[in-house]
Amino acid sequence: MEETLTWKLALGIARRDLLDLWRARMLLFFFILFPLLLMGMFGYIYPQIPKSNPTTGSISTPYPNIPVSLIQMDDGKAAYAVAAQFIQISGQQGLFAVSESASYQAARDQLIQGNVKGIILIPEGFSDALAAGQPATVEVTVDETNPTLGSILQSEISAVFSIIGSSMSTQSIQRMAGDGVNPSFVMQPISVTGVPLISGVASSFQFLAPGFMALTVITGSLQGVATAIAREKEQGTMDGLLVSPIPHRSIIFGKVMAQTVRGLIQGFLILGLSMLVFGVQIYGSPIIMVVVMLLGTASFVGVGIIMTAIAPDQETAQMMTMILQFPMMFISGILFPIDQLPTWMQLIGKAMPLYYAADALRKVMILNATLTAIMPDVLILIIYTFLTMTAAIPLFERAMRR
Amino acid sequence: MSLQGSELASSLDGRAIETHGLTKRFGSLTAVDHIELSVRKGEIYGFLGPNGAGKSTAIRMLSTLLAPTSGTAKVDGYDVVRQANEVRKRIGLVSEKMIMYPRLTALENMMFFGSLYGMDRDKLRKRAEELIEMVKLTPFKDKLVGGFSSGMKQRVNVIRAILHDPAILFLDEPTTGLDPQSTQFVRDLVKELKQRGHTIVLTTHIMEEADELSDRVCIIDHAKIKAVETPQGLKDRYNTSSLLEVFLELTGRELRDSANERMPMRTPMGRM
Numbered sequence: 001m002e003e004t005l006t007w008k009l010a011l012g013i014a015r016r017d018l019l020d021l022w023r024a025r026m027l028l029f030f031f032i033l034f035p036l037l038l039m040g041m042f043g044y045i046y047p048q049i050p051k052s053n054p055t056t057g058s059i060s061t062p063y064p065n066i067p068v069s070l071i072q073m074d075d076g077k078a079a080y081a082v083a084a085q086f087i088q089i090s091g092q093q094g095l096f097a098v099s100e101s102a103s104y105q106a107a108r109d110q111l112i113q114g115n116v117k118g119i120i121l122i123p124e125g126f127s128d129a130l131a132a133g134q135p136a137t138v139e140v141t142v143d144e145t146n147p148t149l150g151s152i153l154q155s156e157i158s159a160v161f162s163i164i165g166s167s168m169s170t171q172s173i174q175r176m177a178g179d180g181v182n183p184s185f186v187m188q189p190i191s192v193t194g195v196p197l198i199s200g201v202a203s204s205f206q207f208l209a210p211g212f213m214a215l216t217v218i219t220g221s222l223q224g225v226a227t228a229i230a231r232e233k234e235q236g237t238m239d240g241l242l243v244s245p246i247p248h249r250s251i252i253f254g255k256v257m258a259q260t261v262r263g264l265i266q267g268f269l270i271l272g273l274s275m276l277v278f279g280v281q282i283y284g285s286p287i288i289m290v291v292v293m294l295l296g297t298a299s300f301v302g303v304g305i306i307m308t309a310i311a312p313d314q315e316t317a318q319m320m321t322m323i324l325q326f327p328m329m330f331i332s333g334i335l336f337p338i339d340q341l342p343t344w345m346q347l348i349g350k351a352m353p354l355y356y357a358a359d360a361l362r363k364v365m366i367l368n369a370t371l372t373a374i375m376p377d378v379l380i381l382i383i384y385t386f387l388t389m390t391a392a393i394p395l396f397e398r399a400m401r402r
Numbered sequence: 403m404s405l406q407g408s409e410l411a412s413s414l415d416g417r418a419i420e421t422h423g424l425t426k427r428f429g430s431l432t433a434v435d436h437i438e439l440s441v442r443k444g445e446i447y448g449f450l451g452p453n454g455a456g457k458s459t460a461i462r463m464l465s466t467l468l469a470p471t472s473g474t475a476k477v478d479g480y481d482v483v484r485q486a487n488e489v490r491k492r493i494g495l496v497s498e499k500m501i502m503y504p505r506l507t508a509l510e511n512m513m514f515f516g517s518l519y520g521m522d523r524d525k526l527r528k529r530a531e532e533l534i535e536m537v538k539l540t541p542f543k544d545k546l547v548g549g550f551s552s553g554m555k556q557r558v559n560v561i562r563a564i565l566h567d568p569a570i571l572f573l574d575e576p577t578t579g580l581d582p583q584s585t586q587f588v589r590d591l592v593k594e595l596k597q598r599g600h601t602i603v604l605t606t607h608i609m610e611e612a613d614e615l616s617d618r619v620c621i622i623d624h625a626k627i628k629a630v631e632t633p634q635g636l637k638d639r640y641n642t643s644s645l646l647e648v649f650l651e652l653t654g655r656e657l658r659d660s661a662n663e664r665m666p667m668r669t670p671m672g673r674m
Contacts, residue, residue: 236499244518245490
């Protein structure tokens with residue numbers, strides 16, 4: 001009976017908090033904009049790797065029609081043939097917008113001015129080398145002020161030349177060995193084919209989206225609860241709650257509920273954007289996803305309450321959550337897999353509940369994992385919930401009357 | 403229903419508030435030092451003192467927002483520490499900061515705070531509308547209070563505090579910052595609330611207001627009580643017609659400039 005009342009009161013407090021957000025139109029606008037911006041931004045700046053297939057001769061690129069300069073320093077027939085093939089393949093695949101330059105110096109000026117992103121130079125003696133049966137070299141310069149684009153450009157240019165090269169070797173092998181030999185066997189006796197775990201293409205967004213959803217829900221509620229309570233403290237309305245005969249737990253639960261709903265809304269905005277714009281697909285159950293996000297929130301919101309109990313004002317509370325939130329974003333495997341971090345950082349990352357929530361959410365979304373399959377993550381989140389809440393509630397109640 | 407001994411005693415002797423050795427320390431600062439208060443049922447008790455004398459701290463302890471360092475306090479017969487919830491059911495608070503949400507309408511604010519007292523929704527609505535009518539805000543009841551003038555806000559703030567018909571009402575500087583019309587309205591409202599049987603503890607820096615409204619005044623300074631008497635009694639004793647003269651006589655004429663090394667946070671949580 002008393003428990004029901006506690007929750008009923010909490011529900012009333014949560015409803016009021018959400019009504020407050022609904023009425024603060026400008027806040028609401030940024031509330032919606034924030035997750036979209038976060039996902040949109042990281043989605044676009046996240047380094048993407050072009051995929052090439054030398055056998056079929058197809059290359060897929062994240063950046064179509066990159067402007068490059070081509071300089072022809074060799075007069076030989078073979079050099080012109082290779083250049084023509086390069087321009088043809090670039091055009092077909094939409095990889096580069098090729099312009100020709102008279103000299104390296106001229107092309108370099110163009111690159112510094114930003115008109116082109118890369119320079120491809122076919123040096124003197126290219127045709128002679130090929131005619132003499134020697135491997136010939138193409139020189140490539142890329143815009144090093146943009147390392148991501150530079151490395152993509154480098155690998156795409158290499159891929160195009162390897163397609164040209166492999167058609168040349170096919171001809172050579174056939175000439176030398178006749179029809180009885182399979183040229184691809186000579187060139188590449190072993191090839192590797194990737195078999196995806198789930199049909200469809202796993203893009204980096206597929207990795208990013210669940211991570212950002214978990215991040216938004218967890219940090220949103222952490223920061224939200226801390227600032228919401230601190231704000232009420234400062235504006236004086238907390239006195240109105242505390243002077244009434246409601247259990248203090250109702251205040252905590254109410255704030256947590258409101259912030260969780262806010263977090264879930266933002267999480268699903270991220271999901272929606274990812275699906276519509278970045279082609280992310282859900283392979284698992286949306287219900288399990290919600291369960292994981294709720295558990296994620298519950299596991300860490302206690303820390304926000306502890307901070308409220310300690311912080312003297314809203315600004316300090318905000319700063320404290322920021323300090324916790326920022327490293328968490330980088331070392332809990334949200335932006336990149338945690339395995340590439342130094343061991344000690346991995347340990348800190350794995351001490352954050354966000355790591356487990358993101359991991360579980362990823363498994364559900366991408367691998368269609370069942371609740372049983374993610375049980376280790378779920379159990380850890382439950383343990384976190386229990387630990388943080390048992391610390392937070394008494395601390396909050398004591399801090400209330402200090 | 404049987405009354406327990408202490409309740410019976412308090413209801414018999416008619417004390418709304420009774421404290422013994424009530425003390426609050428913040429680190430090295432003693433904000434309230436062993437004060438003995440005795441507020442009678444149904445009176446308006448003027449609680450006066452210079453800034454920093456300890457009035458607000460005392461009121462926060464009596465309204466269960468702050469735990470005393472030592473001593474006891476009973477409000478309507480209930481201990482503010484051990485029976486805090488019983489006390490909360492019986493008190494209303496108008497504090498320095500207005501207790502209302504700017505993005506709720508007047509009626510919504512009333513409904514929200516009323517719901518915290520477990521009042522039946524229909525009854526609550528009826529009572530809220532009556533009170534809004536009493537302070538002449540019916541045309542504005544569905545407008546967001548964020549857009550209200552200070553006077554309108556304070557009227558909402560006062561009726562918010564009496565929604566659940568509390569026996570005891572704490573009014574901490576209810577007329578500060580209001581225009582003369584609103585000030586007069588709030589003063590009349592305070593008298594009206596006394597007529598309705600509420601016990602009122604009123605703090606104010608305006609001595610004429612204290613003189614006009616209070617049945618008795620308590621003057622507190624440097625965390626200690628200096629005098630408790632009717633305004634007339636005090637004026638007679640000091641042979642003057644102004645309570646302000648009495649006040650300055652008792653508390654001195656120097657300015658009270660003092661600063662703590664550590665800024666005291668008078669919020670219920672987080673003193674750092």
